[in-house]
Amino acid sequence: MCRLIFIAVFTVISIFCQAQTRVQFRVDMSKPVEIGLFEPLSGDHIIIRGSFNNWQGDDYILYDKGSDYIFSGDFSIEEDPGASVEYKFVILKAAGKNLWEKYPDPDNPPNGNRVFILDTGYQELGPVKYHFDKYYLALAGKEVIFSVEEMQQDFNQMRQTLENEHCCLYEYTSKEIFDSLFQHQYELITAPLHPHEFYNILSPITAKIGCMHTAVWMPGGFWDMQPDNLFPLRVKLIEDYVVVAGSYIDTIQVPAGSIILEINGKPVHEIIGEMRKNISADALNIHFVNSQIEKRFPMIYARRYGFPEKYRLTYALPGQKTRTTIELSPANIQSVRADVFKNFNHPPLKLEILEQKNTAIMKIPSFIFYDRVDYFKHFLDSSFTLIREKEIGNLLLDLRGNDGGDPFCAVPLLAYLEHEPVPYFAEPYGRYAEFANPVHLAKNHFTGNLYTLLDGYCGSTNGHFAALLKYHKIGKIIGTPTGATYKCNAG
Incomplete structure (x- = not known):
């Protein structure tokens, strides 16, 4: 009986200790209205998403109570006083498209979320201006153009990031050449430019690094x-x-x-x-x-x-x-x-047995099975068990179009094909450190004739894998040269 009483009392205490603070959020939407990005009369709404609602849902709606384009809303935030609360304003278009604010607080990386410390009493925030992605202008029928100042800032940020963070910036292009290239490309920024024109200034720099994982990509807004x-x-x-x-x-x-x-x-x-x-x-x-x-x-x-x-x-x-x-x-x-991007959607892994020709054909179009490593391993286990049971002497391994993925998928495949235990990586590397040790032979490892098909799409993890096959003389390689090398110059 005492135990039941204790639990009941504890539950009551927990309920009363859960804090709620009333917060008023205010945002100035005059600029989005002016350019036609935000059209409340056509059914658009401005909402809030943040850490307090798991960054989802459309319930936190703000309204223009004074007809001055200052939209506000009072909401209860169920957090303890002193808690750090992050949020962003989101335009919910009548057609259903969500337009999130673009990096409204640069001092709060990595996503630039707005942030405040929850107080014990009623809090009023703002009004602040809605920070929109410049690519949103296209949705309002406006031209997307970057100013000289904006591009210079982005250029300098990219240069600083490459020079300070890339592990092998000068592996294939000397510092002297890079310094000259940086200067030359920077001097091309003399007038406002469209996104693709700015891309043509930046991308020749990353292309000179010799690292397939370091490149300039267009943001989603460009394709919209x-x-x-x-x-x-x-x-x-x-x-x-x-x-x-x-x-x-x-x-x-x-x-x-x-x-x-x-x-x-x-x-x-x-x-x-x-x-x-x-x-x-x-x-x-x-x-x-x-x-x-x-x-x-x-x-x-x-x-x-x-x-x-x-x-x-x-x-x-x-x-x-x-x-x-x-x-x-x-x-x-x-x-x-x-x-x-079809390789990101778990393309089918295939095994075909041609018993009359004593041959098995294994097609692995991708190693991108990060969230399905067990599934990938099961395919290998069952396939090589079947190959062993049927005493197949020839294996055609088709890796064409495989542009990489998870080493935790490539390593088990190596275990079935190697002649003796060999390391996958030359030295310990992050969470793959164990692969610097010799990879143990798999139970039903293949001992027949291996023929591996490769092409120029083969890169990243598949590049590592192909390099190991060639270096250790594991089977014969057929096809065009791969897109990889013995060393991955990844920044």
Whole structure:
């Protein structure tokens, strides 16, 4: 009986100790209203999301009570006095799109959230101005342009970050050359520029590092500017030709195999040459650079040239010299991304047994199974058990298109293929430190003939894996040179 009483008393105490503080939030929305980004009469709302509501939900709505575009709302925050509370204002468009504030507090990295300390009594915050992402201007039909000052600040921040944080900045390009390149590119900032024009100033710098993991990427807002206006054709680089390999839309506008000659009047060989200046690759590996142009052509084109009013294509049909010019219907960003980033969606792992040919074909399109390592290991275990049971003597390992992923997936595969225990990494490396020790042979490790298919897409973790196969003479390698080296120059 005493135990029950104690629990009841403790529960009551806990309830009364839970603090609630009433806080008034106020935000000045005059600028978003002026530019047409925020339209309350059309059903737009301004809400708050923060640590107090798990950064989600639409319940914390603010209202313009004085018709002066100062939106306010009083809410109970269930935190203890002295607690640090973080939040941001979010425009909830009538169509459902969420426009979060862009880094409103630069002194609060990494996300620039607004922050205040909860008091014991009623608190009034603001009014503060809503900080919008400059790319939001495109949603209001405005031109997105960066000022000289903004670009200079970003440029200096990038230079400082690279010089202070990158482990191997001068591995492939000397400091003297880099200093000259930094100065030359900085001096190109002489007038306001569009996002893609600024990208063309920054990306040649990261491309010179020789590190595929260090590159300039466009933010999500850039792709929201014209999400339905991307180059619609898949391409392959074959010798000195850019060949149509398919389409990102259902309509067949140009026959596969056609040779592209010009895009919007610009010779395609000039376009490819300029694209190569923007792409990062380990050890400046041209095979990886070319593979990325093939894989990401619509996105690289947009980063390099922006979103044109039209795509006017001049091409020659397969086996013919006659030039044909047409205007293409564009693709949307969703269809392009679905293909470009398909390896992030756990592509199927496949094993095919050809008993009459005493051969097994194993297709591993990606090592990006960070959240499904056990699933990946189970595939390997079951596959090599079956190969052992059927006494298969030949294994064709297809790693084409595999651009890397989790070493915790690649290491178990090595354990099935190595002739004797060898280290995966040459020295301890973070949470992968154990892989600097010899990797033990797997129970049903393969002892037959191994043939590994590789191509220029192979990089990152797959690059490490391929380097180990070659260095330790594990089987035969077939295909084109990979996009990797024996050393990953990752910053």
